[in-house]
Amino acid sequence: MMVRTRFAPSPTGYLHIGGVRTALFCWLFARAHGGQFVLRIDDTDQQRNVDAALKPILDGLRWLGIDWDEGPEAGGEHGPYYQSQRAENYKAAAQKLLADGLAYYDYARTEEVQAEREAAEKAKVQFVYSRRWMAETAEDRARFEAEGRQAVVRLKMPREGKLVIPDLIRGDVEFDWAREQDHVIQRADGSCLYHLATVVDDHDMEISHVIRAEEHLSNTPRQIFIAHGLGYDLPQYAHLPFVAEPGSKVKLSKRKLDKYLKNKDFNQLLQHGQKIAEAIGLTIDMDTFNPVIVDFYEQVGYLPEAIVNYLALLGWSLDDKTEHFTTAQLVEVFSLQRVNKAPASFDPKKLSAFQERHMLDLPIDKKVDMVLPYLEKAGMVPAGDAAVRPKVRQIVEAASDRIKVAGDIVDYGDFFVADDELTYDEKAFEKRLRKPEDAAGLLKKFRQVLADAEAFDAESLDRLLHEFVETEEIKIGQVIHAIRVAATGKAVGFGMFDTLAILGKPSCLARIDRALAVV
RNA sequence: GGCCCCGUCGUCUAGCCAGGUUAGGACACAGGCCUUUCAAGCCUGCAGCACGGGUUCAAAUCCCGUCGGGGUCACCA
Numbered sequence: 090m091m092v093r094t095r096f097a098p099s100p101t102g103y104l105h106i107g108g109v110r111t112a113l114f115c116w117l118f119a120r121a122h123g124g125q126f127v128l129r130i131d132d133t134d135q136q137r138n139v140d141a142a143l144k145p146i147l148d149g150l151r152w153l154g155i156d157w158d159e160g161p162e163a164g165g166e167h168g169p170y171y172q173s174q175r176a177e178n179y180k181a182a183a184q185k186l187l188a189d190g191l192a193y194y195d196y197a198r199t200e201e202v203q204a205e206r207e208a209a210e211k212a213k214v215q216f217v218y219s220r221r222w223m224a225e226t227a228e229d230r231a232r233f234e235a236e237g238r239q240a241v242v243r244l245k246m247p248r249e250g251k252l253v254i255p256d257l258i259r260g261d262v263e264f265d266w267a268r269e270q271d272h273v274i275q276r277a278d279g280s281c282l283y284h285l286a287t288v289v290d291d292h293d294m295e296i297s298h299v300i301r302a303e304e305h306l307s308n309t310p311r312q313i314f315i316a317h318g319l320g321y322d323l324p325q326y327a328h329l330p331f332v333a334e335p336g337s338k339v340k341l342s343k344r345k346l347d348k349y350l351k352n353k354d355f356n357q358l359l360q361h362g363q364k365i366a367e368a369i370g371l372t373i374d375m376d377t378f379n380p381v382i383v384d385f386y387e388q389v390g391y392l393p394e395a396i397v398n399y400l401a402l403l404g405w406s407l408d409d410k411t412e413h414f415t416t417a418q419l420v421e422v423f424s425l426q427r428v429n430k431a432p433a434s435f436d437p438k439k440l441s442a443f444q445e446r447h448m449l450d451l452p453i454d455k456k457v458d459m460v461l462p463y464l465e466k467a468g469m470v471p472a473g474d475a476a477v478r479p480k481v482r483q484i485v486e487a488a489s490d491r492i493k494v495a496g497d498i499v500d501y502g503d504f505f506v507a508d509d510e511l512t513y514d515e516k517a518f519e520k521r522l523r524k525p526e527d528a529a530g531l532l533k534k535f536r537q538v539l540a541d542a543e544a545f546d547a548e549s550l551d552r553l554l555h556e557f558v559e560t561e562e563i564k565i566g567q568v569i570h571a572i573r574v575a576a577t578g579k580a581v582g583f584g585m586f587d588t589l590a591i592l593g594k595p596s597c598l599a600r601i602d603r604a605l606a607v608v
Numbered sequence: 609g610g611c612c613c614c615g616u617c618g619u620c621u622a623g624c625c626a627g628g629u630u631a632g633g634a635c636a637c638a639g640g641c642c643u644u645u646c647a648a649g650c651c652u653g654c655a656g657c658a659c660g661g662g663u664u665c666a667a668a669u670c671c672c673g674u675c676g677g678g679g680u681c682a683c684c685a
Contacts, residue, residue, distance in 0.1 A: 409622035
């Protein structure tokens with residue numbers, strides 16, 4: 090049997106980390122079995138700007154490498170892939186259920202059903218709709234309509250017996266039919282609801298495996314009822330554990346952003362991103378620029394493979410030791426059998442760790458490619474100027490693993506500012522240049538050494554400084570910090586000799602002179 | 609509240625189905641080494657089977673119960 094899975098997002102305007110994890114598992118499963126992955130848009134609850142609200146979702150999936158064989162922009166034989174364009178199929182399905190006595194026209198007013206529901210609640214008994222306004226004959230319909238009532242279509246659910254849902258992850262899950270309500274599947278205006286639509290579409294699109302988040306498990310009986318009623322073969326179900334909040338077991342939700350911000354690790358991740366966003370002049374929309382939304386990671390320069398790797402491990406594992414995977418490797422080894430049942434909470438720190446690991450694997454030139462746009466956006470280098478590349482490459486190489494995400498390159502903006510525009514970190518300047526009595530004097534002496542230097546590569550500079558330290562009979566720490574602050578304005582950075590070499594002799598001398606002048 | 613799901617270090621997890629492990633790995637954390645700062649790296653450490661019964665020579669693993677957490681109960685998806 091051909092494996093076909095689907096991901097069916099609503100066009101909400103953003104791609105949520107929990108949603109994308111579900112999409113990833115669907116995709117991985119399809120790819121692992123040489124099957125197809127379908128993208129279908131759940132826009133039955135019409136809003137206007139579907140295209141605009143869909144774009145971030147499609148972009149996010151594409152960025153992560155989750156490609157779809159059928160769906161928006163891809164086409165396919167099972168289209169259209171927008172539920173809003175498939176309404177006729179749902180109506181036909183509703184008609185069939187009606188004709189077979191598995192659904193009925195219901196003329197109850199919303200308040201009337203609500204009143205029954207509340208009465209049951211008050212009496213602390215299970216709510217069972219009285220079906221008082223059920224109309225199964227033309228006469229009944231005419232009578233209710235004469236009262237000015239309008240009909241919705243409800244499922245005529247069984248009121249006894251049990252149902253067993255075979256779930257690939259959870260095993261057999263048993264439900265009592267009696268607990269199920271007569272759900273509405275079609276509104277008075279003829280539009281159909283999610284459960285009907287999803288069952289019809291999954292069938293029409295020949296979906297073999299319905300892989301979705303756990304919160305849908307309790308919705309499954311009614312869907313099975315519909316599928317049976319329509320004479321469909323059931324797909325295989327697999328209900329994934331949901332992704333939980335950092336440090337909790339509660340489902341991750343975009344709406345609770347304020348709460349997550351109080352989480353130290355989460356907040357740190359966000360602040361890191363904000364620093365980069367600020368440097369590159371990105372206008373921050375808190376609604377989408379935060380670690381719950383995939384777009385955030387793209388903006389600040391994460392590696393899609395790292396996100397995929399981390400997400401894959403949220404609820405799935407291969408064995409007791411392998412954690413580092415490329416997306417291609419995941420496709421090779423992924424299986425539903427090894428998906429966990431318990432919810433997995435989102436750990437910003439661990440995500441960062443994966444990012445670092447993947448960054449380590451990235452060839453230097455790829456890193457340069459990633460980093461360049463950030464320097465351009467920050468106005469640190471002119472846009473599209475190939476001449477800056479060698480210098481950027483040197484910096485990236487020297488910074489090595491200090492660049493955790495591409496946007497971190499903005500930390501090295503000092504290499505690109507004019508010598509007389511360098512700003513000093515006041516605290517560092519005070520501590521390293523002003524306070525130590527001998528700092529300025531030593532720096533001045535070493536400036537002469539630099540001025541006389543014939544070669545200005547890192548290795549030569551290293552030798553020069555060590556010779557200097559020896560003849561002066563001082564410790565390297567007595568002078569090197571002063572040099573760093575003078576040359577970069579900061580107390581921290583990568584190797585001192587790389588720093589000086591990249592800056593070049595004229596810049597080094599100019600910067601030292603300038604620092605000396607204000608000590 | 610009803611129904612359903614879940615419960616191994618702080619977190620992600622291996623082990624559970626086919627009982628016997630010093631309960632393994634990773635992230636985080638702490639300490640150390642390295643060192644010109646910051647990272648990285650290396651070493652060491654800290655830390656867990658929710659609880660109670662039962663079955664068994666032996667239980668994280670099988671059975672029962674309790675507790676805890678979560679999901680869901682719409683003319684949303």
